[in-house]
Amino acid sequence: MDSKARIAKALKIATDTKIFEMGPGVSAMAPEVFRELFPGKKAKVIADINTWPALGEKVYELFTAAGIPTEKFIIEEEEFHAEWKYVELVDRELDGDFIALSVGSGVINDLCKLCAHHHNQQYLALPTAASVDGYSSFGASISYQNAKQTFSCPAPVAIIADIDVIAAAPKEMTAAGYADLAAKVPAGAEWMIADLMGTEPIIPDAWHVLQDVLDEMLSNPDGVANAEPQAVADLFEGLTLSGFAMQAAQSSRPASCCEHLFSHILDMTHFRFQGKLQSHGFQVAIGTLAMCAAFDTFLSYDLTKLDVDKCVHAWPTLEQEQKRALELFRDFPVPELGYTEITKKYNPAEVVRDQLTKVKKCWPEFRRKLRDQVYPFKKMHALFKAAGAPYDPSMIGVDRKMMKDMFPKVQLMRFRFNLLDLAKRAMVYDEMVDSLFAPGGVWDLDA
Ligand SMILES: [Zn+2]
Secondary structure (H helix, E strand, O other), rough: OHHHHHHHHHHHHOOOOOOEEEOOOOOHHHHHHHHHHHOOOOEEEEEOOOOHHHHHHHHHHHHHOOOEEEEEEEEEOOOOOOHHHHHHHHHHHHOOEEEEEEEEOOOHHHHOOOOHHHHHOEEEEEOOOOOHHHHHHHEEEEEEEEEEEEEOOOOOOOOEEHHHHHHHHOOHHHHHHHHHHHHHHHHHHHHHHHHHHOOOOOOOOHHHHHHHHHHOOOOOOOHOOOOOHHHHHHHHHHHOOOOOOHHHHHHOOOOOHHHHHHHHHHOOOOOOOEEEEEOOOHHHHHHHHHHHHHHHHHOOHHHOOOOOHHHHHOOOHHHHHHHHHHHOOOOOOOOHHHHHHHHHHHHHHHHHHHHHHHHHHHHHHHHHHHHHOOOOOOHHHOOOOOOHHOOOOHHHHHOOOHHHHHHHHHHHHHOOOOOHHHHHOOOOHHHHHHHHHHHHHHOOOOO
16 A cells, blocks of 8 residues: 555544645645634744754745734743643643644643644644654643643544655654654554453554554665654654554543553653753664563563462552552652552452453464564664664663662553563563663663
């Protein structure tokens, strides 16, 4: 299936997005699309100091020339993240019945998405980089009261992806997008685990729209690094399909699991490297590598030999888990986070018995399926290296000890059933995590 046919098919399962135009120069179509969707309305270009010259100004001129009443708002900051104060800012800008034209990458889009929703309006996205999958996703990821939170709000009604602009974005933004797309490899494997456990069954439409083409979309890291228009278009399409998968699922499950939580920890602790906040995709890259390495070890176990009785006997009570979570997150910006999430996802011993019995019984077949889905660490490492994404935590300033210390938080900080939860139940968690940081492991602590 070619790209056009794939997109047409994917739009059918997207609940919010009705129009997706992608190609060189397509931003010229924006006024026409706007008129069709929002007859008689006023537009406001929302951009920042980088995206205004990259595309915002051109869009503003196109709209003005087309006779559409258009204003502009430029966020005049060198560095900003999706924080609540900017939500308030953009909210004020949309007062007066404006339709937002989001000209930018992840942050600008998330702000426009949430603020348009606050005004009961749809909006139009004009992405400037293939840096995240958030353009087309349901929900906006915003820091609110110290915690990274996903606010429910619809995706843009139209996305106009001008590949001339997107391919000219800074290379590290495209590499970040590549990593955000690659994250769907281990995230998919963890969804398979949640599906087997019955906590979050796989939704076929949301699974196939992305996972069926994912390997193909990740197969040209050199093209991504060289900003070849076709490679960048394929990457952008993959990221968009990921968003459509989230629209179809009305959740981020198809696109995100443990690998994203490493990034959330760095966001919530305002982690900086060389004075700078690190991009979502770069943070997700090291989480993705961590999860590929964890899967490498996990898939080497023979769980048909699992001693279910022993595991069930050793299974902690809810009170023990809550206590562990409170201790672990004591100095975290949101100290109650682990407690809240483990309380949501805790299973009593008898449920754990059923879960382990199920895994033990189907392990040979299930392991084969997981192996088909997830990439070995070595492969992911080589792909990231070729694409220009970080292939070692140290490249974004995270040392090995920090990396290891993040694992227990990652396990507890979200209600979602993940690989680490399964490893805990099977009593292989410590051994699995330690294997990454032991001599011969991917990130030997003493090397
Ligand atoms: Zn992401």
